Amino acid sequence: MNSLSLAQVLQPGVEQSESQVKKTVLKLEHVNIHYGSFQAVKDATFDIYEKHVTAFIGPSGCGKSTVLRSINRMNDMIRGSWIDGKILFNGHDLYDEQVDPVLIRRRIGMVFQKPNPFPKSIYENIAWGARINGFKGDYDELVEQSLRQAALWEEVKDKLKQNALRLSGGQQQRLCIARTIAVQPEVILMDEPASALDPIATGRIEELILELKNNYTIVIVTHNMGQASRVSDHTAFFMVDDKRTGYLQEYAETEQLFLNPQHRKTEEYISGKFG
Amino acid sequence: MKIAIEHPFGKKMRIHERLIEATLFGFALLSIVITLGIAIILIRESYLFFSDPEVELWGFLTGKEWQPMIGRFGFLPLLNATLTTSVIAMALGIPVGLFVAVYLSEYASDKTRGILKPVLEVLAGIPTIVYGYFALTFMTPLLRSIFGMETVQIYNTASAGLVIGILVLPMIATMAEDAIGAVPKELRLAAYALGGTKMETTFKVVIPAALSGLSATFLLALSRAIGETMIVALAAGAGPNLTFSPFEAAETITGYIVRISGGDVSYNSVDYNSIFALGLILFLITFTLNMISRKISRMFHQEYE
Amino acid sequence: MNDMNGQTAFGLASDVSSLMEKRRRNGLVWHIVFIFSTTLAVLFLILLVFSIIDSVFGYAVLINDVEPSALVAGKESVTDFNRAELENVARTRLSAGILRRVEYDKPIAERSDKDLVSLVEEYVVKPKVLKTWGFWGSLTERKAIETYIGENEGSYATFRSWLTPSFIMADQSADPLRAGIRTALLGSLWIILITFVFAFPIGVGAAIYLQEYAVDNRLNRMLQLNIFNLSAVPSIIYGLLGLAVFVRFMEPVTSGSFIMGTVDNTANGRTILSGGMTLGLLVLPIIIINTQEALKAVPDTLRMSAYGVGATKWQTIWYQVLPVSVDRILTGTILALSRALGETAPLVVIGASTFISVDPSGIFSKFTTLPIQIYQWSARPQGAYRNIAAAAIVSLLILLLLMNSTAIYTRDKITKKKRLEA
Numbered sequence A: 001m002n003s004l005s006l007a008q009v010l011q012p013g014v015e016q017s018e019s020q021v022k023k024t025v026l027k028l029e030h031v032n033i034h035y036g037s038f039q040a041v042k043d044a045t046f047d048i049y050e051k052h053v054t055a056f057i058g059p060s061g062c063g064k065s066t067v068l069r070s071i072n073r074m075n076d077m078i079r080g081s082w083i084d085g086k087i088l089f090n091g092h093d094l095y096d097e098q099v100d101p102v103l104i105r106r107r108i109g110m111v112f113q114k115p116n117p118f119p120k121s122i123y124e125n126i127a128w129g130a131r132i133n134g135f136k137g138d139y140d141e142l143v144e145q146s147l148r149q150a151a152l153w154e155e156v157k158d159k160l161k162q163n164a165l166r167l168s169g170g171q172q173q174r175l176c177i178a179r180t181i182a183v184q185p186e187v188i189l190m191d192e193p194a195s196a197l198d199p200i201a202t203g204r205i206e207e208l209i210l211e212l213k214n215n216y217t218i219v220i221v222t223h224n225m226g227q228a229s230r231v232s233d234h235t236a237f238f239m240v241d242d243k244r245t246g247y248l249q250e251y252a253e254t255e256q257l258f259l260n261p262q263h264r265k266t267e268e269y270i271s272g273k274f275g
Numbered sequence B: 001m002k003i004a005i006e007h008p009f010g011k012k013m014r015i016h017e018r019l020i021e022a023t024l025f026g027f028a029l030l031s032i033v034i035t036l037g038i039a040i041i042l043i044r045e046s047y048l049f050f051s052d053p054e055v056e057l058w059g060f061l062t063g064k065e066w067q068p069m070i071g072r073f074g075f076l077p078l079l080n081a082t083l084t085t086s087v088i089a090m091a092l093g094i095p096v097g098l099f100v101a102v103y104l105s106e107y108a109s110d111k112t113r114g115i116l117k118p119v120l121e122v123l124a125g126i127p128t129i130v131y132g133y134f135a136l137t138f139m140t141p142l143l144r145s146i147f148g149m150e151t152v153q154i155y156n157t158a159s160a161g162l163v164i165g166i167l168v169l170p171m172i173a174t175m176a177e178d179a180i181g182a183v184p185k186e187l188r189l190a191a192y193a194l195g196g197t198k199m200e201t202t203f204k205v206v207i208p209a210a211l212s213g214l215s216a217t218f219l220l221a222l223s224r225a226i227g228e229t230m231i232v233a234l235a236a237g238a239g240p241n242l243t244f245s246p247f248e249a250a251e252t253i254t255g256y257i258v259r260i261s262g263g264d265v266s267y268n269s270v271d272y273n274s275i276f277a278l279g280l281i282l283f284l285i286t287f288t289l290n291m292i293s294r295k296i297s298r299m300f301h302q303e304y305e
Numbered sequence C: 001m002n003d004m005n006g007q008t009a010f011g012l013a014s015d016v017s018s019l020m021e022k023r024r025r026n027g028l029v030w031h032i033v034f035i036f037s038t039t040l041a042v043l044f045l046i047l048l049v050f051s052i053i054d055s056v057f058g059y060a061v062l063i064n065d066v067e068p069s070a071l072v073a074g075k076e077s078v079t080d081f082n083r084a085e086l087e088n089v090a091r092t093r094l095s096a097g098i099l100r101r102v103e104y105d106k107p108i109a110e111r112s113d114k115d116l117v118s119l120v121e122e123y124v125v126k127p128k129v130l131k132t133w134g135f136w137g138s139l140t141e142r143k144a145i146e147t148y149i150g151e152n153e154g155s156y157a158t159f160r161s162w163l164t165p166s167f168i169m170a171d172q173s174a175d176p177l178r179a180g181i182r183t184a185l186l187g188s189l190w191i192i193l194i195t196f197v198f199a200f201p202i203g204v205g206a207a208i209y210l211q212e213y214a215v216d217n218r219l220n221r222m223l224q225l226n227i228f229n230l231s232a233v234p235s236i237i238y239g240l241l242g243l244a245v246f247v248r249f250m251e252p253v254t255s256g257s258f259i260m261g262t263v264d265n266t267a268n269g270r271t272i273l274s275g276g277m278t279l280g281l282l283v284l285p286i287i288i289i290n291t292q293e294a295l296k297a298v299p300d301t302l303r304m305s306a307y308g309v310g311a312t313k314w315q316t317i318w319y320q321v322l323p324v325s326v327d328r329i330l331t332g333t334i335l336a337l338s339r340a341l342g343e344t345a346p347l348v349v350i351g352a353s354t355f356i357s358v359d360p361s362g363i364f365s366k367f368t369t370l371p372i373q374i375y376q377w378s379a380r381p382q383g384a385y386r387n388i389a390a391a392a393i394v395s396l397l398i399l400l401l402l403m404n405s406t407a408i409y410t411r412d413k414i415t416k417k418k419r420l421e422a
């Protein structure tokens, strides 16, 4: 794939601020998403860069989760939802008729708001995804590697056969991250992964995200401005119009967006005036 | 002398409120009375049955011949026929019921569901005697035309069993759908997000997670099959017969009770007492199955709360 | 797509796609299995309905004892006879004993034409069913029917519906051509009435206690568990309970002899009262559970607002909770009564009559019911009984349908009224 997209060429500002060349992994072009007759998101156009953390922020109901789910076609699971526009993954249209969503999801994994481990052992939780996807290597090693990457290994290495539901909420969420890592995706989508956790567990997840960024492209939805500024490199700020349709108000490098917002709405939102 | 001062907000007796509550409580207690009534009557008559000099408990439990006329009281033929019809019923009802449930909860569109649910309700609302008629006039001729008139007798346990399977199918499908529906949506999403196909998600995540709820359903269905009466009375045949062939006639426990009590049976005869002894066994089997089923289903629902 | 490092663990791109092919195929196979099972369930219902309807209509090959043309030359059917011929045939061809009885009941001269036609058919022509065909058979096996008629001299085929107004109005009879279900229908309705009177107040009362009063303690939990267990006890066990308690132990009460002195003592306690109470016990747990569901659906805010204005507990229940849940309670009750209407085994066990031709006249009468009638007829192998069994099944199903649609209708009406008042 060509690593330089047209958008990047046309955005010299972005290029300048980075010491190295950014590679676009995902490219959204005029994406509109509907639930039945209701349009939830209109005209979202932006890029997501490899091995960067991109944060989605915005008031509740502005379509952050909707956009996130459209990236690995989890929206297919919602009856009545449909999409137009293009989402390119390494240059391939994800919504091409030929594309099997099952394959997409292995390459673009997802971590949910509420930890949702399978009611099975810790070991099985991690091995399952790899197994259905035909993993051929050493499963013990895979489990250990994944748990280490998710910073959970030390806590659970003696109880891998224990039911995952007995872990604490924070541990469960890290297990879900480990489970996602185990199928070796390129992109990890996270929908408010820490909102159901206590501050300490939240801190560990944030550390983990910074760690994972070395190997994975991460997209994270958060309603916590502090979190966005701590973990992300880029931030997309979504708003709703008067028909409750969400749209992308502003997209920039995180530092820039927080220190020097271009729109009044963005400024109001990050300063906590609404949302 | 003290003068009692009534407190303006003092408690009132409200006799009639109390009376109402006591009456309603009495109604609720009646359910216990019914259970006790069932237990006492079954035990009392069974006691009379077993104290008959012709009957002995060991012979009853192990005997291979049930011929009250000539003093043979071995209940294995009846038990065997009951188990045969029930196993056949489960062999049909469990897979089909489960698959219907999976289809309804995981695959069907709202429109299809809107058609299928009423079909199941109608199937569940049809009296069992109608199923009995169906067994005799449809299932038996069908089996006979498939396997041959010589192989399949007019009355046979296969036909009764299969139709009992159809009878319990809507119950299994509905309860299994509830159990599957109780599995949190998040688990399915997690499986999909890891790249699971619909089938893998269903079989390896959803069904295992619903397993206890499903087993509770199956046990209840089994209990229902064991207690089913009119289908076997019409289609399985009259006359105890210890056979393992599903194509032969064999009378079940319930079939025997109905046949004997339908005739003129005089009180205090061995015949009269024997139907209560068989009733006691039937009650114990089904009661145990129901209790286990409830226990499991309780645990299942606690798991997801 | 280009693979990243480490992705080789999942094999080369070709491996991945061939595995994916296999997984897809697997998924497809199971999808087909699921659809197949569901189709099967629908098919069962269709077959069930078909096998019943099929037996209700079709050809019957009959043979007459005496041909109508032998009675009045040139007339093929009794219905073609004129008044004089009818009276004449009745007076001359009926056996002396029957003639005396008929004249005693109502003189022949005063009887209607229709009445005389059926008299002549019943006692003189005496048609007998030789063989019957179902609806499907009647369409496809014309040849076989004709051959059959040819083989049996004097026989003739008529296409008939076994479900007719006279089938519903007629007494029981050993002759399938004249048998009807009136007695059984009345028996069923009586039984349902007793079941309702007995189980409804107790069931609703118990449900109110469990849902509104009961605190969470051992006793109440046991009550609840016990009710669930009772609802799953095989119905035949209730028959045994009814037999021992109502028929045998409480015979003086259930036969009515304690109030009326002597009554029809052939009933021996096997009366409508016994049957109704037996089914009452059977549906009691169902009514309780359904009513509890109805009460659960009432929002707590309603109770709170009633307490808030100083209502007592019972006032709250009676004036607030019950009026808003009455529609659901009634629907639940009618569902339970539908179950009772279709029950056969418990009534057979308590010894309901299998053959009576007198209509039940009260709660101390002997009785038979529609399902028992169906059982009796289905159990006979001869062709025509199968047809009238099917006709009786259709009648039962229509009755059930009527009951359920009444339930839905009243529920909707009450719901609408509530909405208007709100």
Ligand SMILES: Nc1ncnc2c1ncn2[C@@H]1O[C@H](COP(=O)(O)OP(=O)(O)O)[C@@H](O)[C@H]1O
Binding pocket: A035, A040, A058, A059, A060, A061, A062, A063, A064, A065, A066, A067, A078, A244, A246
């Ligand atoms: N499954 C769904 N069906 C219908 N509408 C939905 C569904 N999910 C979300 N929506 C609607 O889409 C809009 C965006 O929702 P969402 O993406 O969840 O917002 P956010 O995550 O930013 O809070 C909201 O108006 C919401 O009501």
Ligand SMILES: [Mg+2]
Binding pocket: A064, A065, A066
């Ligand atoms: Mg969201």
